[in-house]
Amino acid sequence: MHPPLGEPILEFHDVTVAYGRRPVLWNVDLTIDEPGLFGIIGPNGAGKSTLLKAALGLIPLAGGTITFFGRPFAEVRGRIGYVPQRETVDWDFPVSVSDVVLMGTYGRLGWFRRPGRRERDLAGESLARVGLADVAGRQIGKLSGGQQQRVFLARALAQQADVYVLDEPMAGVDARSQELIFGVLSELRDAGRLVVVVHHDLRTAAQWFDRVALIDMRLVAVGLTATVLTPENLERTYAGRLDLLDELGRAVEERGRTS
Amino acid sequence: MTTLSFFTDGGGMHAWAIATAAMVAAGCALVGTLLVVRRMSLVGDAISHAVLPGIVVAVLAGGRPGGLLVLVGAVAAALLTVWLTQLLRTEGGLAEDAGAGVTFTSLFALGVVMVTAAASRIDLDPACILHGVLELVPFDTLPILGVEVPRAFLTAVVVFVMLAVAALATWKLQVFTAFDAGAARAAGVPVAAVTTGLLVATALATVAGFEAVGAILVVAMLVVPAATAELLSRRLHRIAVLSILLGVAAAVIGYLAAWRCNTSAAGMIAVVLGVQYLACVLLTPDDGIVARLCNHGWFAWRVACEDRLAACWRAEETAARGDAVPTLVRPTVGDRLADGWLAITGRVARGPRGWMLTARGREQADTVVRSHRLWESWLGRHADLPLDHLHPPAEWIEHHLGAQVRRRIEAEVGMRTSDPHGRTIPPEP
Amino acid sequence: MTAPIGIEPLLAISHNTLVVACGVAAVGFAAGVIGCFGVLRKRALVGDAAAHATLVGVALAFLATGRRDLPVLLVGGFISGLVALGVLVLLKRCSRTRDDAATAIVLSVSFGLGITLVSGITARGIPGGAGLEQFLLGHTAALTTADAVLLAAVSAAAVLLLVVLLKEATLVAFDSSFAAATGWPVALIDYCLVMLVAVMVVAGLPAAGAVLVTALVVIPPVAARQWTDRVPTMLLLSGVFGVVSALCGVAVSAVVPRLATGPLVVLAAAFIFAVSFVVAPDRGWWARHRQRLAHQKQ
Numbered sequence: 001m002h003p004p005l006g007e008p009i010l011e012f013h014d015v016t017v018a019y020g021r022r023p024v025l026w027n028v029d030l031t032i033d034e035p036g037l038f039g040i041i042g043p044n045g046a047g048k049s050t051l052l053k054a055a056l057g058l059i060p061l062a063g064g065t066i067t068f069f070g071r072p073f074a075e076v077r078g079r080i081g082y083v084p085q086r087e088t089v090d091w092d093f094p095v096s097v098s099d100v101v102l103m104g105t106y107g108r109l110g111w112f113r114r115p116g117r118r119e120r121d122l123a124g125e126s127l128a129r130v131g132l133a134d135v136a137g138r139q140i141g142k143l144s145g146g147q148q149q150r151v152f153l154a155r156a157l158a159q160q161a162d163v164y165v166l167d168e169p170m171a172g173v174d175a176r177s178q179e180l181i182f183g184v185l186s187e188l189r190d191a192g193r194l195v196v197v198v199h200h201d202l203r204t205a206a207q208w209f210d211r212v213a214l215i216d217m218r219l220v221a222v223g224l225t226a227t228v229l230t231p232e233n234l235e236r237t238y239a240g241r242l243d244l245l246d247e248l249g250r251a252v253e254e255r256g257r258t259s
Numbered sequence: 260m261t262t263l264s265f266f267t268d269g270g271g272m273h274a275w276a277i278a279t280a281a282m283v284a285a286g287c288a289l290v291g292t293l294l295v296v297r298r299m300s301l302v303g304d305a306i307s308h309a310v311l312p313g314i315v316v317a318v319l320a321g322g323r324p325g326g327l328l329v330l331v332g333a334v335a336a337a338l339l340t341v342w343l344t345q346l347l348r349t350e351g352g353l354a355e356d357a358g359a360g361v362t363f364t365s366l367f368a369l370g371v372v373m374v375t376a377a378a379s380r381i382d383l384d385p386a387c388i389l390h391g392v393l394e395l396v397p398f399d400t401l402p403i404l405g406v407e408v409p410r411a412f413l414t415a416v417v418v419f420v421m422l423a424v425a426a427l428a429t430w431k432l433q434v435f436t437a438f439d440a441g442a443a444r445a446a447g448v449p450v451a452a453v454t455t456g457l458l459v460a461t462a463l464a465t466v467a468g469f470e471a472v473g474a475i476l477v478v479a480m481l482v483v484p485a486a487t488a489e490l491l492s493r494r495l496h497r498i499a500v501l502s503i504l505l506g507v508a509a510a511v512i513g514y515l516a517a518w519r520c521n522t523s524a525a526g527m528i529a530v531v532l533g534v535q536y537l538a539c540v541l542l543t544p545d546d547g548i549v550a551r552l553c554n555h556g557w558f559a560w561r562v563a564c565e566d567r568l569a570a571c572w573r574a575e576e577t578a579a580r581g582d583a584v585p586t587l588v589r590p591t592v593g594d595r596l597a598d599g600w601l602a603i604t605g606r607v608a609r610g611p612r613g614w615m616l617t618a619r620g621r622e623q624a625d626t627v628v629r630s631h632r633l634w635e636s637w638l639g640r641h642a643d644l645p646l647d648h649l650h651p652p653a654e655w656i657e658h659h660l661g662a663q664v665r666r667r668i669e670a671e672v673g674m675r676t677s678d679p680h681g682r683t684i685p686p687e688p
Numbered sequence: 689m690t691a692p693i694g695i696e697p698l699l700a701i702s703h704n705t706l707v708v709a710c711g712v713a714a715v716g717f718a719a720g721v722i723g724c725f726g727v728l729r730k731r732a733l734v735g736d737a738a739a740h741a742t743l744v745g746v747a748l749a750f751l752a753t754g755r756r757d758l759p760v761l762l763v764g765g766f767i768s769g770l771v772a773l774g775v776l777v778l779l780k781r782c783s784r785t786r787d788d789a790a791t792a793i794v795l796s797v798s799f800g801l802g803i804t805l806v807s808g809i810t811a812r813g814i815p816g817g818a819g820l821e822q823f824l825l826g827h828t829a830a831l832t833t834a835d836a837v838l839l840a841a842v843s844a845a846a847v848l849l850l851v852v853l854l855k856e857a858t859l860v861a862f863d864s865s866f867a868a869a870t871g872w873p874v875a876l877i878d879y880c881l882v883m884l885v886a887v888m889v890v891a892g893l894p895a896a897g898a899v900l901v902t903a904l905v906v907i908p909p910v911a912a913r914q915w916t917d918r919v920p921t922m923l924l925l926s927g928v929f930g931v932v933s934a935l936c937g938v939a940v941s942a943v944v945p946r947l948a949t950g951p952l953v954v955l956a957a958a959f960i961f962a963v964s965f966v967v968a969p970d971r972g973w974w975a976r977h978r979q980r981l982a983h984q985k986q
Contacts, residue, residue, distance in 0.1 A: 014648050027652040029644050038848055056869040063652070077871040084865050092352055093728065093862050094917045103859050107870040139917040159870070218642040242641075244667070248659060255558035259663040300792040301733070350973050352964055357732040357910050361961060364903035368954035371825065375947050386947065389824055389899065390803045475740070475899065476803070479796035486789045523807035530802020536793060540783045548782055 007070035008033035009163060009194045010055070016063035017047070017054045022253035023062060025050055026218040026245060032211075035194045037185060039209035039225070041202065043238050046216040048198045049085070049167050056082055056165065059086065068163060078107055083152045085168050091141040098136040100151050101126055104158030108129030119158075126157040129187075131180055146177025153181060164188060166197045170204070182208055202229070217245045272397035275409050277514045279396050280528060282415035283468040284480050284506030286422050288488075290464045291481035292499040293457055295489060297437045300482045301356060302341065305363035306458065307477045310342035311388060314466065318381055319373075324410070330418075330466055337462035338455070338685055367474070367484060384603060391473035393514070393524040411470045418467040422460055426499075429456065434495050472525035476496025483532040490539040490546060562658050563597040565627045569657070570617050571607060572624035575645045576682075577611075625685040631657035632678035632685075633668045639679040640672055649679060662687065704833055705942060710827055711836025712938050713931045716904065716953075718843035719888040720930025721904030721923045722850055724912070725881050728861045728919075733791060734773070734882065736902040738899040739889045743773030743802025743898050745765045746823050756816045757944045758835040758894065761823075766890045772798050773882060802898070803877060826897035826939050826950030835894070842891050846884050847927075857881060858919050895934055897950035904930060914968035933957035 010032045017025040025047040032038055040048045049164075053059045055066050057073050068076045099220060104126070105119040115123075127133050130150040135143065140151060149169055156164055164185075170178050185195050189210075199205050205225070212228050214220040216237045221228045251258040266274045282455035294303045313336025314329050340362050347358035374383050382660025386392075426433070435443045436453045444450045461481070468477040488501035513528030520527070541548050590598070598614055601607045606620030616624055634656045635649040660668075665687065676684050707869030726732055749764025750756060772794050779790040809817035822830065831839075850857065860867045869876045885905060892901040912925035937953030941964045966973045 014644075014651055016652070027638065027644060027648070029642075029648050053865075058865055058868055063655070074871070081867055083871040084863070084869075088865050089863050090730070092920055094913065094922055095858070095862060096918070099918075100862070101769075102871075103863070103866070106855060106859055106872075109855075111856070114855065119962070147396060155866070218638075219644075220642070236641075244637075244664065247664065248656065251659040251661075252656075255554055257659055258664040259661050295786070295789045298786055298788055300786075300789040304792050304795070326900060340900070344947055347965070350976065351910075351914065352971065353910055354727075354730050354732065357727050357906060358728070360732050360736070360902060360906040361910055364900055364907070364954050365961075367959035368903070368951035368958070372947065373957060375951075378946075385825060387823070390807070475796060475799050478792055479800055482789055482792040483797065486785050486793055490784060520804075520808060521811045522804050526800045526802070526804030529797050529876040530804055533793070533797030536797070540779070540785075541694065546784055577943070 006154040008067075009035065009069060010196065011067050011070075012051070012055070012064065013066070014064035015051070015054065015061060015066060017059055018051050018062040018252075019050075019059075020253065021255075022155055022249045023245075024217065024249065025054070025215075027064070028215070028219045030213055030219055032194060035189065036194050036210040037189045037208060038194065038196045039205050040196065040215055040238075041200075041205050041212050041229075042215035042220075044200075045171075048215050051215060052165055052167050052196070052198050056080070058100040078159075079162040081156035081164040083149075083156045083164070083166040083169055085171070086145065086148055086152070087194070091143075093141075094139065096137050096139055097132060097143070097151050098123055098127065100140060101154045101158050104155040107159060110183060122160070123154075123158050126154040129157060129185055130154045130173070135216045144174065144177075146173040146180075149173050150177060150181060153184060157184070161193075163194045163196070167196050168200060171200060180206075202234070205229070271516070273518070275397040275412060276393050276524070278509055279409060279412040279415055280393055280471055280510035280514055280524065281507045282412060282419055283464075283471045284484070284510040284528075285503045286415065286419040286464045286467055287477060287480035288502040288506035289419075289422050289426055290457070291458045291483075291485040292488070292495070293433055293437060295482055295485040296495065297457075299457070301359055302458070303461055303686065304478050304483045305340055305344070305359045305482070306337045306461045307468075307474050308363040308367040309370075310336045310462055310465050310469070311474060312336055312366050312373060313339075313462075315370050315373045315377070315381065315383070318383070319377060324382065324470065330463060333466040334459050334462045337458055337465075337531055341458055346388050354680060371393050387470070387473065389469050389473045390476060390523055391469065391525040393471045394472060411467075415471070416465045418463045422464065425456065425460060429453065430496070433457070437495070468469040469571065472528065476529045479532050481530040483529075484509065487532075487536045487539050490536075490543050506532070509535060515581045536553065560597075562655075563593050564601055565596060565623070565658055567597045567601060567614075568606065568616070568620055568624040569627045569631065571614055571620070572628050574613075575616065622688050627657055629685045629687065630660040630665060632682060633665055633672070634660065635678045635680070636672045636684070637668050644669070646679060707833045708828060708831045708836045709935060709938050712830065712934045714840040714843040715888070715891045715895055716930035716932075716934025717857040717927040718833065718847045718930075719892050719901075719904040720874070720883075720908035720912070720928070721847050722884045722888050723930075724909040724919075724926050725850075725857055725861050725925050726885050726905060726963075727844050727909040727913070729881070732911035733902065734776075735885045735889050735905050737776055737791050737795045737798070738769035738773050738880040738886045739898050739901045741798035741802070742766070742769045742890055742893060743823060744768040744798055744805060745771075746893075747802060747805035747820060750809065750817065750820060751805070751814075754816075756819060758831070759838055762890050762893065765823075766797070766886060769886045769890060770883075799898070806956065816865075822897075822948075823893050824897050824899055825947060825948035826893070826895050826900065826937075826951045826953070828941060829927055829945055831894055839891050839894070842887065846887050846891075849880075850884060850923075853877070854878065895937065895949055896953050897948065900950040900954050903954040903957060907954070907961050908933065911957070911961040911964040914971045917970075929960050933960060 008031045012030040015025065015028040016023050028051065029234050030188040040051065042048050050059060054061055066073065068080060070077055102115050102119060105115055105122060109115060127136055132147060132150055132154060140148065175204050188195050206229055209225050211223060212225050213222040214228060214233055214237045220237045221233045247258050294300055310333040313332035315331030317329040318324060320328060343362045344358040347353040347361060348355060371385055374381060374388065376387060392671035395409045396409050399410050401410050403414065408580055432448055432453050435448055436450050440450050465477050468480055472480065484502040484506040487505050488498040492498050509528055509531040514524045517524040535657040546548050601620065606617055606623060607614040608617050631653045633651040638644055638649050638652060678684055726735060738878055745760045745764035745768025749761050753760050767866050775791055776794045779785055780787055806820045809820060855878050856872065859872065860874050864874045888905060889901050892904045908926040908929035911929050912922045916922050931957040933953050936956035937949045940952045941947055941949040969975050
């Protein structure tokens with residue numbers, strides 16, 4: 001991965017995100033300029049997934065800018081791999097494991113072209129990397145939670161991206177699959193990629209990530225894991241909702257004032 | 260013809276037709292309130308189609324239209340529909356709407372075929388099924404206490420009374436289940452029975468409406484008044500009452516309009532219901548589209564005025580410090596309009612170097628700048644932001660802070676009198 | 689030897705019926721294929737709102753042009769169907785009304801408006817107006833050869849477009865957020881799929897009528913889903929089921945003219961579904977029942 005000299009890989013500049021008109025993320029300023037395993041940690045409903053989705057253009061920004069390699073996301077989509085949450089999908093959908101992984105190659109194929117030999121080989125390799133080569137033909141509903149998550153990961157691998165963005169990949173996944181997934185992510189990190197992961201578990205966060213950002217409706221702290229995951233910071237993040245931001249959010253939504 | 264003769268002509272046929280439609284509308288609106296609030300509008304749609312074979316079978320078995328056997332047949336068909344939909348979901352993996360779509364279209368088709376095949380023995384015809392024959396209702400009568408009362412009216416009254424009694428008796432349970440079925444179940448409410456009761460009520464309301472407005476327009480009577488009422492109130496019992504009033508009003512107006520325009524009464528009633536709904540979507544205060552646009556416009560105007568006041572304040576602060584006043588950005592049209600309005604309302608006045616704040620203007624500008632700088636202090640303390648990133652967020656948040664919140668922020672960041680940039684925070688006026 | 693008197697008219701009728709049957713079969717096939725994506729997207733009944741609204745467009749087209757040619761009426765129906773869908777989207781976005789209630793409102797009110805117009809036309813005795821009622825429950829007996837050819841062409845074009853966009857449609861139907869994040873214009877593709885459903889709903893009006901045409905885009909796909917776990921197979925099977933249903937309806941309706949075509953088509957489709965529901969391997973009720981018994985024995 002060769003970012004233009006001086007450009008950070010991923011930069012959030014004064015980012016505010018709203019659902020409807022109600023801000024849920026306030027003025028986040030975050031710069032990631034080195035590859036590695038980067039975790040986004042925070043309590044439920046703190047806006048971690050929202051931040052990710054805003055970066056990928058899935059939610060519009062109410063303020064600020066987000067750039068990858070100094071460019072807007074739309075220009076560099078091909079270099080960003082995405083692993084969404086498992087709930088976003090109907091697992092009863094009539095597609096097989098290899099069908100899903102092939103979807104990762106669609107971005108490079110473009111309109112109307114069908115996947116060919118090269119795409120199928122790539123999909124096969126990705127499946128092998130996550131240890132699912134033997135279930136390639138199975139309908140996706142017939143997999144365990146961990147296997148389903150690995151299918152999503154294989155799909156992202158098939159995108160052959162420089163930055164990988166994962167939304168709660170370890171939620172509801174058995175320990176063995178978690179280890180497997182973490183292994184693949186470490187390989188990506190060692191190969192010089194940036195892997196950004198929204199994660200819910202503090203304990204494993206301390207073990208797995210090089211750097212973390214603590215989010216609770218705003219950026220609380222960011223940096224090396226050991227420096228950031230201090231008791232004071234954790235208290236600032238986890239000890240109770242910031243009522244002020246809730247109230248303010250309502251006022252903004254209604255175009256009025258707080259009390 | 261005079262108004263009175265309109266209603267008394269032909270044995271009062273118009274009056275009876277309107278009364279029947281109104282009665283049907285009342286019953287449907289009552290049931291529809293619960294259906295809409297429980298997100299069961301689709302079930303209402305399904306049941307109104309699916310009762311047809313039940314009605315046909317009952318009539319073939321000797322039941323009189325609108326009689327007890329027909330009501331039973333309809334209820335049986337309704338329950339069958341719901342059961343089939345659930346079965347398709349659990350055993351066939353079909354989504355809710357797909358299962359309902361399969362079930363009610365099939366049953367309705369079955370009903371139509373039965374009606375057409377048994378045309379000689381049944382008094383229904385497909386047109387009647389689809390849009391009712393309200394105009395003919397007054398001609399099929401039973402003598403009650405010496406008065407010729409239309410049979411359909413009787414059915415509608417009986418059904419309405421049953422529904423009203425059932426609603427009053429079980430209202431609290433219905434509301435609880437509608438609001439939170441899980442909590443209701445945990446609290447011991449027989450949720451399955453309550454829901455089944457609602458389905459039975461829907462079937463009855465549908466049958467009562469069948470002859471008047473037909474299968475599909477019954478859906479309009481079930482769903483639309485309740486949806487309109489929901490826009491007007493958030494209390495369930497008020498929604499129920501309002502929806503009944505709206506439904507009855509639509510029945511009366513629709514019938515009269517249809518008579519004037521020489522067209523189907525059922526269709527017109529549905530159109531009137533739609534107009535009521537649309538009017539509320541557009542015109543309700545607070546939620547209506549017009550209200551929201553006005554709110555948006557007013558807010559934008561308030562922001563423009565406050566921004567101009569704050570700009571004046573800052574210019575005067577810079578001048579007072581003795582620094583050179585920076586070349587101002589050329590004011591836009593909006594800025595000029597805001598300046599004009601501020602001048603008219605006595606908050607700024609013409610001075611040697613442009614606009615100057617009056618006492619009133621200064622008071623309001625103090626508030627805006629105070630909000631801005633307090634928010635910068637709060638952000639500086641709570642969020643990891645560099646100094647030069649504090650201004651843009653404060654620029655738009657300053658318009659949303661009220662007095663109490665400002666005091667809270669001040670208390671929290673300490674009673675300092677300067678923001679992170681070292682500039683003075685004006686005190687609370 | 690000269691042909692017996694009456695054979696030639698018989699042959700002519702037969703030819704027309706054949707063409708009509710082909711046209712309706714094409715519609716059945718296309719409706720089945722295109723309906724698959726509505727069902728897979730969990731939006732099975734969006735087509736219903738459009739279907740009930742077509743009546744308004746048909747009536748208005750008749751009033752505006754004074755003509756009862758099928759193409760004219762169908763274009764009117766298509767426009768009103770699209771308007772109804774547009775209104776539905778606006779209601780969902782701009783009002784507090786829940787989605788299911790909004791669909792029911794659009795469906796029933798637009799149908800009411802359609803009935804008002806058709807009934808008004810009939811009551812005023814406008815020549816040609818009486819036939820509009822046939823759009824309620826379908827009536828293929830009145831189709832001309834030209835009409836059938838038009839329907840077949842529209843159906844073929846719709847299927848072709850879907851096949852060309854198959855991978856994009858499958859991607860968006862399966863995981864729209866991944867599709868959006870990888871650069872696909874999800875809203876545009878969604879819009880195309882909805883348009884195709886609207887087209888087929890309108891094309892199906894002669895065969896099934898406004899009230900029941902939604903069954904043509906819902907029942908064959910859910911029946912096909914029972915038999916397969918792959919999208920291409922599902923599309924093909926759904927198309928075949930659609931053809932069979934449509935042809936059954938047309939055939940019975942030709943033999944018993946007073947029966948409207950729509951209900952017969954739907955019953956045929958429902959029968960196919962019922963059989964699929966019970967008999968299909970893996971997903972069928974019988975197969976699952978046997979699996980459960982086998983589990984219990986262990």
